[in-house]
Amino acid sequence: MEDYKFLFKVVLVGNAGVGKTCLVRRFTQGLFPPGQGATIGVDFMIKTVEIEGEKIKLQIWDTAGQERFRSITQSYYRSAHALILAYDITSQPTFDCLPDWLREIEEYASSKVLRVLVGNKTDREDREIPTAVGEDFAARHNMYFIETSAKEADNVERLFMEIAAELMEQARSKELPRYDGNSPSLNGRTTVIGEGGCCSKFS
Numbered sequence: 765m766e767d768y769k770f771l772f773k774v775v776l777v778g779n780a781g782v783g784k785t786c787l788v789r790r791f792t793q794g795l796f797p798p799g800q801g802a803t804i805g806v807d808f809m810i811k812t813v814e815i816e817g818e819k820i821k822l823q824i825w826d827t828a829g830q831e832r833f834r835s836i837t838q839s840y841y842r843s844a845h846a847l848i849l850a851y852d853i854t855s856q857p858t859f860d861c862l863p864d865w866l867r868e869i870e871e872y873a874s875s876k877v878l879r880v881l882v883g884n885k886t887d888r889e890d891r892e893i894p895t896a897v898g899e900d901f902a903a904r905h906n907m908y909f910i911e912t913s914a915k916e917a918d919n920v921e922r923l924f925m926e927i928a929a930e931l932m933e934q935a936r937s938k939e940l941p942r943y944d945g946n947s948p949s950l951n952g953r954t955t956v957i958g959e960g961g962c963c964s965k966f967s
């Protein structure tokens with residue numbers, strides 16, 4: 765039996781080419797893959813992390829950004845505990861599509877899903893979206909916000925660890941002991957959280 769206390773599903777969405785696959789590979793394998801192709805449908809990776817002495821297994825679903833895969837990727841939203849919506853800070857069109865992605869999320873994901881806006885490729889000099897603009901968008905839509913570079917490994921670990929910590933916090937608050945004596949025991953080894961609350965910014 766695998767040794768972990770919490771299991772959380774994290775789904776990445778966003779336009780093709782913003783760096784979703786690179787973020788996942790950086791976090792799960794510690795590398796920046798050279799010239800790999802577009803994701804076909806959905807990819808899946810696992811990493812177990814430890815926070816406050818608790819083992820947390822993260823199932824990370826990397827979806828294809830291309831429009832033609834949309835019907836496949838939508839079916840993965842429902843079971844997500846956290847959704848990472850990524851754009852490329854050097855590409856205005858990827859930022860302009862965020863409202864479309866939010867509509868998808870609202871339609872297909874749980875209303876309580878933890879939503880994180882990620883501006884990727886901070887290593888590049890040709891930025892088009894100022895940090896404050898991303899921050900403002902996230903604040904207006906009740907999302908966490910963080911900027912990353914999958915290439916330079918900047919903030920990538922932090923992105924996933926903050927998500928894991930926040931989901932664990934939500935799960936724990938649901939596990940608080942009840943005092944009526946008849947409550948079901950909480951001896952289960954694995955806790956999969958249901959609908960948690962959200963949101964604020966990663967500080």
Ligand SMILES: Nc1nc2c(ncn2[C@@H]2O[C@H](COP(=O)(O)OP(=O)(O)OP(=O)(O)O)[C@@H](O)[C@H]2O)c(=O)[nH]1
Pocket residue numbers: 778779780781782783784785786787797799800801802803804827828829830884885886887888912913914915916
């Ligand atoms: N400079 C820089 N380039 C990046 C970064 N992350 C990804 N890229 C590049 O951006 C391109 C697209 O990266 P992917 O990870 O395949 O993008 P994706 O969002 O998974 O694309 P789809 O699978 O088509 O949805 C690749 O050429 C990567 O090398 C980054 O942090 N900095």
